[in-house]
Amino acid sequence: MQPGPASWDRTIGTVFPSVASYVPSFVADTRLNDSTIYAGLLFVGINVATSALNVIKSRKSKKLSTTTPFFGLIPFFVFVAATFSWLYVSPTILKKHIVPFVLLIGCIFGHQVGKMILAHVTHRPFPMFNKSAFFIFTAGIISSFWFRDWTRNPTVETPLRLAAEHFATDFKAQVAQTFSTIGATHVAGRVLSARTTKFLEGLVVYVLLIISVVFYLRFVTKVIGAFCKVFDINCLTIKHKVQEGPVGKVDKVKLKKEM
Known part of the structure; x- marks a missing residue:
């Protein structure tokens, strides 16, 4: 074995x-x-x-x-349906871009779960709609339909398609040159040999992954900042209390050193 x-x-x-x-x-x-x-x-x-x-x-x-609480499962089923729809339209993601796609779905799911937990803790309305998830899934599914149409109709040329192919060719060359510079010639060769549609498909997944990370980090920092402000604490450090003195507010640690 x-x-x-x-x-x-x-x-x-x-x-x-x-x-x-x-x-x-x-x-x-x-x-x-x-x-x-x-x-x-x-x-x-x-x-x-x-x-x-x-x-x-x-x-x-x-x-x-x-029965009312079970309506809260609707976002989950919509999330699952959107994920499977994206993969159904573009199944090559599972073979070519599975790692960034899994990270992308994880970020979206984490964002949605975080909004649910926050709504429960703060007694706010249940988040039935997630704008960032809607944007990412819509962009991903529409782009997949577009790239699939390219594969099925390779002879049909439109200004938008020609511009996208020109961009993909130039961008592939730049990416390959970057990998060659750092010594990853094997990766550079794979980038150059990739079909235009598959390369653009992967590029969309990576771009949406970056966008989802930005959305998630924005949500996290906003929540942490709000809680720290309400409870008058710091996130990763100890916030020392201050004591009113004859010369105004004095930090307790500094006050002890001076005494």
Whole structure:
């Protein structure tokens, strides 16, 4: 057995031969990487079910509607539908740009969850709509439709398409030159050999990733700043209290040193 990524392609029966005869064949034939997904789905399903029961129980005890809270799941289903729609229109993202795409989806999801937690803590209305997520998904899906149309109709030329292809050619050359300068000639060759549509598709994913990070950091710094202001504290340092003296406000640490 060799360690590494290939080890995840082994089946459960191969890794645990002693238990293979005690479980159904479809379980024994399941690969390890697939089993982690199934286990995750199982835990998520149990968590969602128990959470839903707790919400229903709590709402009934307060004589409130038990269906209203479940409307808060709409943003999640819209998020999942938008993600799958993007990948359905442009499935090559999974093979060519999977890492930046995963980071992009993670930033959007983290932003949405952060807004939900903030709304719960501050007793604000539930955030049913996320403007930044709407912008990013709309831009990604529309661009994917555009690039797919290029692939299906390679002979159709429009001014916008010609301008985009000219930009992609020049930009690819600049990126390849940058990698060649730092000694990454293999990466430079891959950049130059990339098809225009796939290169632009990856460029869109990376640009939207940067935008999502900016949106997320803006949200985080805004929340941290607001809480620090309300509680009169610093984020990563200790804010020493001040003491009123005959010459005005004096820091306690400095006051002790002077005394």
